[in-house]
Amino acid sequence: MDLFRGFNYKIKDVLLNKDKPYKHIRNIHLRAYYFVYGVSDISPQNESFIREKAKEQGGIRLYRNGFRVLPYAEPHNDWLGLDASVRRRTVLPTHANINFFGFIEIDGQDDKFEELSSREGLLENDAFKELTDFGYKVLTDAVTKVGSERGVKTRTNEKNWKKEPEEKIAEIIEELESMTSSNEDEQNFDYQEDSEDVKEKLGNITQKLKEAQEEQKQKEKELLEEKNLLRILAGLGLTIGEFIHEIKQYQGALTSDVINIKNIVNPVAGGHDRSDGLNPRNINQIGDRCREHDN
Numbered sequence: 001m002d003l004f005r006g007f008n009y010k011i012k013d014v015l016l017n018k019d020k021p022y023k024h025i026r027n028i029h030l031r032a033y034y035f036v037y038g039v040s041d042i043s044p045q046n047e048s049f050i051r052e053k054a055k056e057q058g059g060i061r062l063y064r065n066g067f068r069v070l071p072y073a074e075p076h077n078d079w080l081g082l083d084a085s086v087r088r089r090t091v092l093p094t095h096a097n098i099n100f101f102g103f104i105e106i107d108g109q110d111d112k113f114e115e116l117s118s119r120e121g122l123l124e125n126d127a128f129k130e131l132t133d134f135g136y137k138v139l140t141d142a143v144t145k146v147g148s149e150r151g152v153k154t155r156t157n158e159k160n161w162k163k164e165p166e167e168k169i170a171e172i173i174e175e176l177e178s179m180t181s182s183n184e185d186e187q188n189f190d191y192q193e194d195s196e197d198v199k200e201k202l203g204n205i206t207q208k209l210k211e212a213q214e215e216q217k218q219k220e221k222e223l224l225e226e227k228n229l230l231r232i233l234a235g236l237g238l239t240i241g242e243f244i245h246e247i248k249q250y251q252g253a254l255t256s257d258v259i260n261i262k263n264i265v266n267p268v269a270g271g272h273d274r275s276d277g278l279n280p281r282n283i284n285q286i287g288d289r290c291r292e293h294d295n
Contacts (some may be wrong), residue, residue: 073097
């Protein structure tokens with residue numbers, strides 16, 4: 001699960017759902033890429049492009065036995081309740097549908113999930129309710145952990161939340177500068193003869209804090225650049241994964257078409273010789289390569 005790499009995430013704590021264990025869902029695979037707008041060095045033009053793409057193709061899609069199930073993750077479809085959760089403001093880090101690119105895949109369990117008569121979506125039975133609960137809890141738990149790593153408040157009822165180190169340093173610098181500012185009134189000091197020494201020491205501390213603040217900003221900039229590169233690689237991986245997923249769906253149809261073409265070609269006209277190059281095993285080899293990259 002790509003969202004949780006590097007965050008010491010214990011996935012079993014969510015999957016077990018110990019207060020109310022899941023009874024109906026098994027073999028559920030979730031993969032999601034999380035994007036936070038307005039906090040990176042990505043240019044406004046590129047971020048605007050990503051946002052527009054997210055409005056059309058973002059959200060968490062649903063696949064069942066290799067086939068996409070509509071209308072889940074279509075524009076304005078909030079089947080996991082992410083947009084509604086943002087409006088409730090219980091989970092504070094941004095986690096709307098446009099912040100995600102991903103999917104949930106159901107493997108088997110044909111007896112648990114039933115299609116609607118219109119073939120647009122699944123019946124909202126107990127299995128489906130558990131599936132949506134699973135998806136929502138995993139994603140919101142993940143963004144909460146990401147938010148903690150980013151140093152932002154994650155819950156409205158969160159206690160003992162601390163400010164960003166950079167904010168703390170800025171407050172200290174401001175306070176020290178006010179203490180060391182040139183002022184004829186020395187009443188804050190017990191001894192007039194010691195005031196200059198104290199001012200000098202405080203001035204040195206202020207300078208060191210300023211230097212530390214600049215170093216911190218530089219490190220944060222380097223970290224953001226690394227994160228941006230990882231986002232690009234993640235997006236590339238998602239694109240490759242979707243391409244492989246689509247190719248695998250058409251493998252059977254392509255193989256069947258090749259066999260039909262070989263049967264239709266007229267051997268008398270010499271076409272049979274030319275059709276010898278159409279070998280269904282070539283299509284199967286494509287499928288094998290796709291499976292290698294998909295694993």
